[in-house]
Amino acid sequence: MEFLKKKILELRPDFEKGGKYAQFHTLFDGFATFLFTPDRVSQGGTHIKAGIDLKRTMFFVILAMVPSLLFGIFNVGHQHFLALGEFAGSPLNGLWDKVFYGALKVLPIVVVSYSVGLGIEFFVASKKGHAINEGFLVSGMLIPLVLPPDIPLWMVGLSTAFAVVFAKEVFGGTGMNVLNVALTARVFLFFAYPTFMSGDQVWISEKSDVYSGATALANAAATGTPFQISADQPWNYSLQDMVVGLIPGSIGETSKIAILLGAAFLIITGIGSGVIMISVILGALLMGLIFNGIGMTPFMNMPFYLHLAMGGLLFGAVFMATDPVTAAHTGTGKWIYGLLVGMMAVMIRVFNPAYPEGIMLAVLFGNVMAPLIDHYVVQANIARRNKRLATRASLA
């Protein structure tokens, strides 16, 4: 660390006004403040509201995603070897082979997502003379977690570029985006290259064609229960598998335990909104209950709580819907937003056979609606206070 600090202080004059690399000063500042707290403080009045700045906020979110990422790496390997019929028995058999295989699959996706996204971010920042923002640090980790393991790397790069440019930079960069950046990348891939993003062939990395690789969610959509799989597959998904995460799916979405660990971390540190997480889950359960009551198709009759155990609903509720930029901001608004997202997610799942996973579209829909929700919540508050004022005036 001492060495880095010395190097940074040594290099700094080159990047300041009049220095050799003055045009790259935003880049330099970005890296320097990423590593160390700046030694210069503001002059005059105080501006600090809290000791935590954007960089540390983003870093906490990444820490919260680490359990999902690690389990995802393991699970990619686990599913692969399971489909090949190796390391049968306990999931921990061949642990290091599985982790090694999974890391080979997952880490390149992470690297591509980060290098493309940060590359664009740096380019735009130096071109416009803005300070480099850290917003992409979280998106760059979220993107790999919501993709299937076998996605071609050029698609990862293309979708990341698309999302950063069209969802973020055109609206003015970090903090100005209307839509969640990571979900924009996913939705781009989903519509542009559907064969790589849906169906039963993409969720297990390099599986033999003998096995159906349908996810629990796809099973449920087809038959009404996530457990039962086609006869040609030698194993079944149990509820325990679904909660622990030993099922095929997007890299980070399978393990509900890892996601809940992340959720607890976000709530305890005060970074993520617990209200949104809870209301999304409540909304999903409520919609599931309503469908149980209607009960027209086998999928509607599936016990409502199983919705939480399959697919990306929980991941979306914890990491996507809570995005502080695109979610609703007002207290009441957060409840409405969360319930809307949760109900839409289950509704899309059950009604639309073309889109097996509803949470992606539901969160994007919620993002678009969030400013409207906030507007009406604020207006309602103004109206209420005006009314109170009028009552008091009439009493006086």
Place this chain on the structure above:
Amino acid sequence: MSDVLVQSPVEKKPLLGKKERKLITDPLSDNNPVTIQVLGICSALAVTTQMKPTMVMALSVTAVVALSNLVISLMRNAIPPRIRIIVQLTVVSVLVILVDQILKAYMYDISKQLSVFVGLIITNCIVMGRLEAYAMGNKPFPSLLDGLGNGFGYGAVILTVAFFRELLGSGKLFGFKVIPDALYEAGYVNNGLMMIPAGALFVVACYIWVQRSFAKHLEEKE
């Protein structure tokens, strides 16, 4: 009505003077009906998955706008203002039916592909917009030029959109394969987003982006 051409009686004007040329060139760039006036967006999204039907659509719209401008301009002093929209609509629909019948007779396949969108030229805002904004208050020849100019402006945009949608969405141009097989074998895949209307919105947005970054004077002052 304010921009009625002022003609001096003595001076003999050339057929295509500066003003007339501007009528043609303006809609191609600074006053483009799609990217600046934001008219005719629906058909720009609907018919632009392939170059060939788009070409036909562009020509059909150009013909309808130019001819209806001419006809309405000839009739402009005889149309009672209160029923002018109905008169305009009648003229436009006659022309659209003519175009539709010609397409059905000579280009049946493309006519099937364009399906309802030929008939919907009637509702294309560019047509009514030019009639109201220009033909009702100007002489026939400038009106004809204005119609042609706006038709070309519309055509330029939708052909550009169709170029990218067909190239990226199906790897073809005018139905011919242009992306080599070697690239597909290397793992390239056609982009399905370009085949749905949402893809066209992104291409139109990029077109506007590029246009505005070249023509800074189009940016609204804050």
